[in-house]
Amino acid sequence: MSETRELTCINCPLGCALTVTIDGDTVTVAGNTCPRGEAYGRKEVTDPTRIVTSTVPVDGGDIARVPVKTASDIPKGKIFEVMDAVHTARVKAPVKIGDIILSDVAGTGVDLVAARDVAAV
Amino acid sequence: MIDRDAILKKDHVGVLIIGGGPAGLAAAAAARKAGVDDILIIERDRMLGGILNQCIHNGFGLHTFKEELTGPEYAARFISQIRDLEIPYLLNTMVLSITRDKRVTIIGSRTGIRTISADAIILAMGCRERSRGALSIPGYRPAGVYTAGTAQRLMNIEGYQIGKRVVILGSGDIGLIMARRMTLEGAKVLTVAELMPYSGGLKRNIVQCLNDYDIPLQLSHTVVNILGKERVEGVTIAEVDASRKPIPGTEVTYDCDTLLLSCGLLPENELTRMLSANMSPVTGGASVDDLLQTDVPGVFACGNVLHVHDLVDYVSEEAALAGENAAAYVSGTYGKGSSDPIDVVEISTDGGVRYTVPQRIHVSRMRDSVTVRFRVADVYRDKTIAVYRGERCLSRRKTRVLAPGEMEQVKLEKKDLLGLTAAEGLRVVLESDTV
Structure with a gap:
């Protein structure tokens, strides 16, 4: 059973529309144009964090x-x-x-x- | 040690800085490091740091310090430099007037009204928010309508709760930041309406201030009515067409007690106009040369009073340059009295580049390189930023996306510009990618 999430990458003004698919332990990021988008998408679905x-x-x-x-x-x-x-x-x-x-x-x-x-x- | 009484009695200084926010602080520190003994900062608030004091969110200083600081922490880095460098400042003191021969009249509870002359002046007064009056929003005038920055100050510094159900007009960064801030303090932010078809705020703020809290952003929407006589009781929002006129029949009324306005910033140039300095109609700030000097010799400008910046890091960088240049002006190293008009070249723009700062350069006098900052008129994809000397292209840089909310820059090298004349011209343009 896989889950899909739509995210906007925040690393640069381009703001790539990311589609992140979570299938068990496998996370795939699509729609990114650079490795930073991949890393961002992965972190946002596995371990999203913020400074408060x-x-x-x-x-x-x-x-x-x-x-x-x-x-x-x-x-x-x-x-x-x-x-x-x-x-x-x-x-x-x-x-x-x-x-x-x-x-x-x-x-x-x-x-x-x-x-x-x-x-x- | 700084002799407090001596500061209060001063009637002449080398460099006088108007404004103790990020621009004034960076300018002062740089002028001191460049050898000016006699500096004075005039600040009208009760503390140094300017708007950074109320910007309690993180995200400042990534470029300068390679870490994410809050506004007060970023300010503290510069305030401690001012203390270490023993640069005097006056708080709760306001400039009333300024003259072209660089005499500044100040008023403060400790100084009274006095006039101080200076060898050089740095304008660092920052900017203000566009208010309801400037936006021409119809409706009653109840309590509960605030500019986002006023609400930010009331919440973060004075400690007031602003409202419980909130609508925000304008997706400028301060509005986005306040959407999150009010949500964290227990308010319900119903929606953010933006007149333009794109947001004026940083991507990161859209995601972390709106998306994180499921606050809807409605592009091409505006406020068409404010309801409530004593207190805001509701706000009506409508969709706008391509000419930004509300479309009848699209109105939706939100039941709320607060409307925040985050609709743009205006450089605060009353003093600059008092100088009759040449202004840029596009930036709303003074028109400056490569030294960030206005057309009044010895008067420099930097930070948001010159043009509204996206990141404080660039304010600090620009202001430090203004401070160094003011120091050089005072010591007579360069810039003083040298304005050979043959040598002055205005930078022209085209293809969506709205303006440049500086607006003109003195080629023979310029530093080895000069950073030229600018903003674009619309959201552009796959454009090339090009600099032309006459017909010759000096530099080209491809971009994936450009947006009005983000400042851009190009670097001009003196070696490329030697012998440049006004007739030949210098242009910063956007070109479509031909590939």
């Missing part, structure tokens, strides 16, 4: 919210679980860029980190 960014409220800082991001990409299917966790977070100034805001966010094994400094006032 948001903001978290800061108490006592020179700005009200600190931008945060997952330190690396997380499984695409976990985006909303990560956001649920982000919504529980609240930090105290000062914050330094790279500080861990939540470790192992939503069980992804990836930390949520600050994306800027916030000075205490």
Whole structure:
């Protein structure tokens, strides 16, 4: 039983329309014009990942919210679980860029980190 | 150490930079590295970094740093350079006026109103969004209509929730980014309508901001009515024909409380016009030479105030060049007072190339090579970008696809242009592939 998915490659402005067929353990990519399209199509159907960014409220800082991001990409299917966790977070100034805001966010094994400094006032 | 009080009292600087966003920061760092001791950045916001502060998404700096940074992280790289190089700046300070003899009047709560003269000025004021008023959308004027960038600032910096059910007009990158951002914060984005038959946004944003969340993009559609007197209660969208006129009978009304507008960016050139600098009607920015100098000697422009860029990496690169050139102007190394008109060649365009920046070059004075950036008028497949000196082709590059949303560039080599005259001409054109 094979499954077919239609994707748009994001590697360049060409935006190739990819047809990815999954047949058991075999994945075939068609419609790509270069190897990057093949790799993209394969990853998107086997292990799609994204970096998630948001903001978290800061108490006592020179700005009200600190931008945060997952330190690396997380499984695409976990985006909303990560956001649920982000919504529980609240930090105290000062914050330094790279500080861990939540470790192992939503069980992804990836930390949520600050994306800027916030000075205490 | 920077003497804060001395900055507040300054009445003359070597290089004055208007704007502390990505362009101003890169220009300042480059001018310092090129030997200018006396630099001052004027920034009207309460922090350096400009629009990058609210662009909390990732994807910045792939070209410059070979990694994917968020906007604030990209800004931080440049802000720490400004601190390390001890370049002074004034926050919460706005430029009121500017003169052709390079006197700039500023206003700020700490400086009061003062006038500072400069040997060179770099314009780095960035751009603004096209607003509802500029779009002529019919309907009431309820709360809940925002430009995408305003909504982005309210959400990401001020921490407000903007709305719960959202329609977005325009598929510019900020609108796409906000579609994802609002979805992640619990809003329902019903649709993105785009007047043109193609999106003005990057492919990557269409896929990762719309497709990932099943948000439909309707090309050749526009908003024909906004409903609701106090708050937006609905937005009516219709399909448009080839002349972009709404087709009667295609109207669909969406029940929503928010309309975001992402319909293009306009360089913010009030000060440039105050200088009576020669402007490009196509870019909306100043017309500049190969040094990124306006036709007012010693006044340079870079970043989105010069022409709207697709990637911040190119803003930084362009601005660094403006900073180096301003430094050379101040030290008298080149450019100063030398505008032998025989030597100036305007770059002409054809075949879908809408403009070039720079618009003209001084051949005898130019650097060994000059990067010429441009945008195209439509989506083109299998075109060749060619540069001609008179009838002679200097370079050709085949492309698979060109789109208005992406900036393109060609490099001009000085060795190819020696002896070039205005009569001979220099052209950047798109040609159809003859193969």
